[in-house]
Amino acid sequence: MVYNSPVLFDKSETIVEKFTVRRDRRKLMIISAEPKEADIIEQFINHINGLKEYELIEMKDELQLKNISEVLDRQKMGTQLYISAKWDDAVTIFMAAIEAGFSEDEIQTLISGEKRRYVYCIKCYHLQEVEAEETDTICYHCQISLEIGPFFSRERKGYIGYPYNPAFVTST
């Protein structure tokens, strides 16, 4: 991994509502780590309908998740990866995929449940989780009020949190 490698964050271009078949790829590889989404995976496989070679890997436990790198490393060029998982598992699989040389264009991620979102306090450099819709928060570490900005840093792994003094909020 290098510092400018892609990371999975809530606005990642790899996150999709629905998997789509990439006909330009040699092979499609589906990693299904969330049993609840089995129906969706089945539908997708029906949709592939013999158009392409595919491989389905169902992750049942942590151990399998740990060994995911081996599976990904084995893939040849031209493989399109589909990840179906809850957020934390998706992050593990995504990172392993990037490590194995996949580009963002070669990954589609379908998240079950909530995506996680983080804010980086630019005053004290503390990273903390925030709710999906929050626009303002308080830094747990230095207690300053933070306005959550739209800019994300891969290096700091969060959105910028601008410190402000709530006593001086003016309408502009």
Added chain:
Amino acid sequence: MYKSTNLDLFPYPFHNIKEGSNYRYSNDLRKLEKDQTSCIHITPEYEKQIKRKRELLNEQPEVRFQSYPHTMEMQWEVAEMLINMAVESYPEHFQVEKNGNHWTFHNLTLNETESFIFGDTSSIEFEPLDLIGRHFTTDFVLMVHRDDNLYLEVAQESYAALFSPHWNKGMSFDEIHAPVPFVSRTDVPLAERVRNFLLSNVLPGEPWTRINWNLMANRWDVNYETFDTWGPTRFLVTPENAGKLVRLRVEEQFFYRMPRSNAILFVLNTQFLPMEDLELRPVWLEQTYSILSGIPKPMADYKGFTPFIEPTVEYLKNLVEKVKLQTN
């Protein structure tokens, strides 16, 4: 706090803007003349600036200096270029002795000596750019060329506005400029265009320059880290006190292609001029008044001077009238 006292050395930002025209973002890079390619300038404020720069670096090293461990060789290359430039431009202020890899750099103004083994980072107290940068008043950013983009891998920054080496570390040129309403007069997006221009035109031995400007209200450090402190002070400006409180804050920028690493070194010389000192150059005063009267709202919001632009323009209007009365 310092201000520019030798106006001949002040990088007035609107020289290249036609009289009566307004200011909009553009690709305003200019190639430096062959005999003026040095970014090292000694002004009457040299010692004051160095003292403050070093205080800021020592107080908040994590805020002011950032780098990746793999950049040492690139940093040495920059250090070498800066030392050579300094010695050539100002032999009365800087000297260097090179005995093989054993170098001794003398800063005669400050009466300081740095001895080190060139290329050996264990022979110095700071990283190479951090060490050598402490002898010059400018900020330094090393943007490394990877996959058709430029990425911030080293930065020593004390003066530049809205610039955080800590936050911008590892970002591409485009990511760094995302907060800027970076569009041309005709709404053409500029980031990609300017980036491509830099990549194909900034070549070894052919540095470029441009000037960026802002206004600030009674504050030196306008970085995001301290927004909660300086944000509110912007509301203290009135047409009566704007002459002293508001400063034209100018960054003269230089871009050098490093021949060995292929990175682009970005150098910023930040200078301040209080509004009241514009009276010393009536042509500047009138043009600045006219340009500040016509700044688009998104640009003023981005630059952060929306809260005090009105009283500032009012102050300048009164000053223009006063100067006219005096000269008539």
